[in-house]
Every structure is written in C-alpha cells, then in structure tokens.
Amino acid sequence: MSRARTEAKALILLVTFFPQCVVSMLSMTPPVMAVQIALSLGLPPQIAGVYVGLVYAGAISSSSFAASLITRFGPLRTSFICVVTSGAGLTLLAVPHLAAALLATAIIGLSYGPLTPASSHVLARYRSDAGMAFLVSTRQTSVPMGGVLAGFIVPPLVLGLGWNAACVAIGGVTAALGAAVWIAAPVVRNEHPDRPxxxxxxxxxxxxxxxxxxxxxxxxxxxxxxxxxxxxxxxxxxxxxxxxxxxxxxxxxxxxxxxxxxxxxxxxxxxxxxxxxxxxxxxxxxxxxxxxxxxxxxxxxxxxxxxxxxxxxxxxxxxxxxxxxxxxxxxxxxxxxxxxxxxxxxxxxxxxxxxxxxxxxxxxxxxxxxxxxxxxxxxxxxxxxxxxxxxxxxxxxxxxxxx
Incomplete structure (x- = not known):
C-alpha cells in the first residue's frame, strides 16, 4: 500500500473515530450524574435506565433515515452534524425541567443513530484492502472510549461546577469543537455526497x-x-x-x-x-x-x-x-x-x-x-x-x- 493511501486511511479513521467517541461520551454523561439530575427533577436515580432506553429508541428512529442523510449531506458532514446536535442536546439538559430533559434525551438519541452507518460508508472505500476488519474494529473502539472519557471528565466537573453547568460546559465545548473541525478540515468541509x-x-x-x-x-x-x-x-x-x-x-x-x-x-x-x-x-x-x-x-x-x-x-x-x-x-x-x-x-x-x-x-x-x-x-x-x-x-x- 502506498504511503499516500496509508496517510489517507489514517485521516479517515480519525475523522470517523472522533464523532462516535464524543457522541458516545455525551450519551453516557447523564447516567454518570444521574443522582444529581434525579434530585433536581424530583425523580428516582433509577430513571437512568429509562434514559438509556430512550436514547437507543431515538437511535433506532434516526437509523431509519440515516442513509438518506448520508446521500444528501455526505457521511462525514452527517457525522459532524450529529456531534453539534448532540452537544446542543446535552446543553439543553441543563434546564431543570422534565420536558427539557425529555427533549434533550430525544436529541441525543437521534444524533447517535446515523454515526455507525456514516462511518461504515466512509470505511467501505477500503473494503478491498488487507486489514479491513481491523480498521472497522479500531473505529468501533470509539464507543467504549467515549465511556472512558465520560468516567474521567464528568465527575470532577459535576463536583466543581454542579451538574447544570457541567452539562453546558461539556455540551457546548463538544458542539463548538465539532463545528470547528467541520469548518477547518478540508476532508469534511469539501466532502461531496456519494451517488444514491x-x-x-x-x-x-x-x-x-x-x-x-x-x-x-x-x-x-x-x-x-x-x-x-x-x-x-x-x-x-x-x-x-x-x-x-x-x-x-x-x-x-x-x-x-x-x-x-x-x-x-x-x-x-x-x-x-x-x-x-x-x-x-x-x-x-x-x-x-x-x-x-x-x-x-x-x-x-x-x-x-x-x-x-x-x-x-x-x-x-x-x-x-x-x-x-x-x-x-x-x-x-x-x-x-x-x-x-x-x-x-x-x-x-x-x-x-x-x-x-x-x-x-x-x-x-x-x-x-x-x-x-x-x-x-x-x-x-x-x-x-x-x-x-x-x-x-x-x-x-x-x-x-x-x-
């Protein structure tokens, strides 16, 4: 394999790994602060289990039209749209009201669904290369790594800022970072949607x-x-x-x-x-x-x-x-x-x-x-x-x- 193709593959792996990792982190953030959120909303901490179910229900819904989004916007741009919207969703969760929490959960779940189809669509360019399964598997480590990030980042922020400010900080920074990569990275900014x-x-x-x-x-x-x-x-x-x-x-x-x-x-x-x-x-x-x-x-x-x-x-x-x-x-x-x-x-x-x-x-x-x-x-x-x-x-x- 040529050096240029190897470098291109590494870049593609990075820009498909990043969105899944950070959205995974965002989706796992509310369960980490479940006690604080539940107390604020007057709900039992076990509500975290309902949250997880609602997130994946949203992922099922958005998976149904993920291919249409990818065809219209391109897989990488679709992925970074999901980063921005999921960050906005976590920011909305900071509003201490049940309706806001439900809407935020829906946004995070809907943002989760298109990520795997989008990254697989991009990685399919290398389907004939040796090491295809390892490439996809490496990309898939982004999900547990998002959990690792949530475990390290969320508790100190909750203790130092409170859960509301932690949601705003994590969600806002993630959305801003996703938008910045989208604008600054030519591979994302100049992406052309593939054929239907x-x-x-x-x-x-x-x-x-x-x-x-x-x-x-x-x-x-x-x-x-x-x-x-x-x-x-x-x-x-x-x-x-x-x-x-x-x-x-x-x-x-x-x-x-x-x-x-x-x-x-x-x-x-x-x-x-x-x-x-x-x-x-x-x-x-x-x-x-x-x-x-x-x-x-x-x-x-x-x-x-x-x-x-x-x-x-x-x-x-x-x-x-x-x-x-x-x-x-x-x-x-x-x-x-x-x-x-x-x-x-x-x-x-x-x-x-x-x-x-x-x-x-x-x-x-x-x-x-x-x-x-x-x-x-x-x-x-x-x-x-x-x-x-x-x-x-x-x-x-x-x-x-x-x-």
Missing amino acids: HGHGYSLFEPVRFIARRPGLASLATSSVVYSAMQLVVSSFLVLYLTSAAGLDLVLAGALLSANQLAGVAGRLGWGFVADRVAAPRLLLLGIALLMAIAAGLMSLFTATWPVCAIAAVVILLGATASGWNGVFLAEIIRDVRPAEVALATAGSMMFAYIGTVIGPTLFGGLASAVGFSNAYLFMGAAVLLAGIIGALGRANQSDSAQA
Missing part, C-alpha cells in the same frame, strides 16, 4: 433491505442477542458481583472497568483475526461460543470463588460480549455494493439497537423470576443460538457484493 444507493427512502427501507437478503438478515438477527448481552453485562455486572460473588463495591467496580477494557482489546483482537481467516462468520460463531461459556461460568459464581477466577471470566465476557462489533460490521460492508453500505449498516444497527433497548429489561425480569444464575444460563444459550443463526445464514453473493 438506488433504493427507496421510506422509514422502513433499511429493514426491508436487510429482510430481502438472507445473509444480512441472519447477521442482523444474531446482533439483537449480541447487543442485548453487551448491555446486560454493563448494566448488571456490579450488582451481580456484589450479590452473588460477595465482592465489595470498589472491587466490583474495578472488575467492570476491566470488563470494558477487555471489550476494547477484544474489538481490536477479533478484527485482527478476522482479516486472517477465510470465514469471518465462523469466527463470529466462535466468539458466541466463548461468550456462552463465559455466561455459563458467570452463573456458577459464589462467594467461594477466587477473585482471580472471577476476574478471568469477567474479562473473557468483556472481550466477547463487547468485542464482536467490528467483525460484524466488516461483514455487512463486504456483502453489499459500496453505495448500499450506509443503508445496510443502518438496517443492521436498527436490529442491534432493539437488543440494547429490550435486553436489560427482559434480563432483569427473568432474573427476578428465576434468579440471576438461571438468567445468565438463558442468555448464554440465546447467544449460542444467535451465533449458529449468523453462521448458517447464506452470505449475499450477488453481483452487488463484487461491485
């Missing part, structure tokens, strides 16, 4: 596009369960470790951090492997198998387990439950024409976001009914079934995949 994808523009067109292609439909179906497991882990891990394994809160929190960092490493590692195997879908099945094994081991946790053994299982679960995304998206990109990448990614992410919305709620209800241990066993079985469905689905080998 050649399909309809109705709100349900991304889902219909996926449903008409068995290979994509099988991957999208499996992503519902994978995404559900990913959110279940981040939502319930600390609670489970303190209740079932008898760990103190500090140690459980440290293991949650280790779990999330393992997710970053997993995204990079699985992407590296995917570029070197003949059948990435079978690799996804292998990831699902390891995820199911980790979930099964989780169900066996008791206070007698050594901390090092618990940590090993938690890290394995992080590397798999949060590590599959890049391989999955690279397969979506390979299975369609370049002009269809945004539409196909939007449709597949609509399925994945359904898992994030319903997964924690269903798991919580199941845990209440049969206990956490049995709930983890059920999730492990569901993940393994999803892996089999994804692996058996016939990849789309039409001429569109070879264009």
Whole structure:
C-alpha cells in the first residue's frame, strides 16, 4: 500500500473515530450524574435506565433515515452534524425541567443513530484492502472510549461546577469543537455526497433491505442477542458481583472497568483475526461460543470463588460480549455494493439497537423470576443460538457484493 493511501486511511479513521467517541461520551454523561439530575427533577436515580432506553429508541428512529442523510449531506458532514446536535442536546439538559430533559434525551438519541452507518460508508472505500476488519474494529473502539472519557471528565466537573453547568460546559465545548473541525478540515468541509444507493427512502427501507437478503438478515438477527448481552453485562455486572460473588463495591467496580477494557482489546483482537481467516462468520460463531461459556461460568459464581477466577471470566465476557462489533460490521460492508453500505449498516444497527433497548429489561425480569444464575444460563444459550443463526445464514453473493 502506498504511503499516500496509508496517510489517507489514517485521516479517515480519525475523522470517523472522533464523532462516535464524543457522541458516545455525551450519551453516557447523564447516567454518570444521574443522582444529581434525579434530585433536581424530583425523580428516582433509577430513571437512568429509562434514559438509556430512550436514547437507543431515538437511535433506532434516526437509523431509519440515516442513509438518506448520508446521500444528501455526505457521511462525514452527517457525522459532524450529529456531534453539534448532540452537544446542543446535552446543553439543553441543563434546564431543570422534565420536558427539557425529555427533549434533550430525544436529541441525543437521534444524533447517535446515523454515526455507525456514516462511518461504515466512509470505511467501505477500503473494503478491498488487507486489514479491513481491523480498521472497522479500531473505529468501533470509539464507543467504549467515549465511556472512558465520560468516567474521567464528568465527575470532577459535576463536583466543581454542579451538574447544570457541567452539562453546558461539556455540551457546548463538544458542539463548538465539532463545528470547528467541520469548518477547518478540508476532508469534511469539501466532502461531496456519494451517488444514491438506488433504493427507496421510506422509514422502513433499511429493514426491508436487510429482510430481502438472507445473509444480512441472519447477521442482523444474531446482533439483537449480541447487543442485548453487551448491555446486560454493563448494566448488571456490579450488582451481580456484589450479590452473588460477595465482592465489595470498589472491587466490583474495578472488575467492570476491566470488563470494558477487555471489550476494547477484544474489538481490536477479533478484527485482527478476522482479516486472517477465510470465514469471518465462523469466527463470529466462535466468539458466541466463548461468550456462552463465559455466561455459563458467570452463573456458577459464589462467594467461594477466587477473585482471580472471577476476574478471568469477567474479562473473557468483556472481550466477547463487547468485542464482536467490528467483525460484524466488516461483514455487512463486504456483502453489499459500496453505495448500499450506509443503508445496510443502518438496517443492521436498527436490529442491534432493539437488543440494547429490550435486553436489560427482559434480563432483569427473568432474573427476578428465576434468579440471576438461571438468567445468565438463558442468555448464554440465546447467544449460542444467535451465533449458529449468523453462521448458517447464506452470505449475499450477488453481483452487488463484487461491485
């Protein structure tokens, strides 16, 4: 690969990584200050769970018209529009009123949906290069890195400025920075929208596009369960470790951090492997198998387990439950024409976001009914079934995949 192409790829990776990272940070900011916001609005802190569901519901909605935005404005400009609007949304959250909070949540959620389709559309330019899956997986580390930024930045600002001013500071600076990059970076400012994808523009067109292609439909179906497991882990891990394994809160929190960092490493590692195997879908099945094994081991946790053994299982679960995304998206990109990448990614992410919305709620209800241990066993079985469905689905080998 020429030096110029390598430098161009690095620049594209940077300008696709940045929007997803900062919008991820913005979306995770309200849960970090959930206690302060809830007290101000007269609501219980558990309202953070409702917030997460509403954000992903907004992401599902905006994913339905993401391909249209990308066709009209270009993928990079669409991404930076999302940075500016999500920053404005967090700024609006500073108004201590429930109506403002709901509107702010809607804006943040709507800003989240187009980001993955937009970045996949850009990265599809390099679909024929070696290392495609690793490139996409590297871009996907932007999501957990946004969480890391929220964890480091938000608490000190809340303690020093108060939650209202923290929202204004974080949202305002992010929106201004997004606008500045948009204006200053020629790759964004001078972007020309790509040719239309050649399909309809109705709100349900991304889902219909996926449903008409068995290979994509099988991957999208499996992503519902994978995404559900990913959110279940981040939502319930600390609670489970303190209740079932008898760990103190500090140690459980440290293991949650280790779990999330393992997710970053997993995204990079699985992407590296995917570029070197003949059948990435079978690799996804292998990831699902390891995820199911980790979930099964989780169900066996008791206070007698050594901390090092618990940590090993938690890290394995992080590397798999949060590590599959890049391989999955690279397969979506390979299975369609370049002009269809945004539409196909939007449709597949609509399925994945359904898992994030319903997964924690269903798991919580199941845990209440049969206990956490049995709930983890059920999730492990569901993940393994999803892996089999994804692996058996016939990849789309039409001429569109070879264009």
